[in-house]
Amino acid sequence: MNAADAFELAVERGLGKRIREDTQVARDMWSALANVDWKHANGHTAVYSFRSAGDLIAAIRGDGSYLDWYCSGPDAYVSEEIKAALAAEGWTPKIS
Numbered sequence: 001m002n003a004a005d006a007f008e009l010a011v012e013r014g015l016g017k018r019i020r021e022d023t024q025v026a027r028d029m030w031s032a033l034a035n036v037d038w039k040h041a042n043g044h045t046a047v048y049s050f051r052s053a054g055d056l057i058a059a060i061r062g063d064g065s066y067l068d069w070y071c072s073g074p075d076a077y078v079s080e081e082i083k084a085a086l087a088a089e090g091w092t093p094k095i096s
Contacts, residue, residue, distance in 0.1 A: 001059040007038060007046035007091065012060060014085035019060045025081070026057050031073035032082045032093065033057075041090040050075065 002008050011019075011029070018025040033053035038046040048056065054066030078093045086093075 001056065005046075006040065006044060008056060010086060010089035010091055011056070014089050015082065016060055018081075019057065020062070026061060026069065027073040028077075028079045028082055029060075030054060030057050030069045031075060031077040032079065032086075034071075034075035035095065036076055036078060037094045038086070038091045039094060041092075046091070 001012065015025065015029060019029055020026075030053050033048040033056065034050050036048075040046075050070055051066050054069035054072070057069040057072075058064045058066055076095045078095070083093060
């Protein structure tokens with residue numbers, strides 16, 4: 001995980017504990033990253049490939065590799081839980 005990346009820090013703050021504790025939330029997070037552009041209220045954007053989405057999940061969970069999460073759910077799907085948690089951090093999704 002990149003400690004200087006505002007989006008990754010927002011994911012950790014808003015969902016990190018849930019991602020570590022609940023495999024389904026981790027899968028949902030992968031889905032919310034793959035083929036989804038995230039935009040912050042300040043104009044910054046975050047975009048993840050299938051591989052980099054898996055890498056972020058593995059980093060947050062502190063085990064495994066991107067392959068453990070690669071295609072672990074449908075791409076370009078953002079659950080209400082993830083949408084709400086990241087909206088609280090100023091991020092909104094735009095599905096590609």
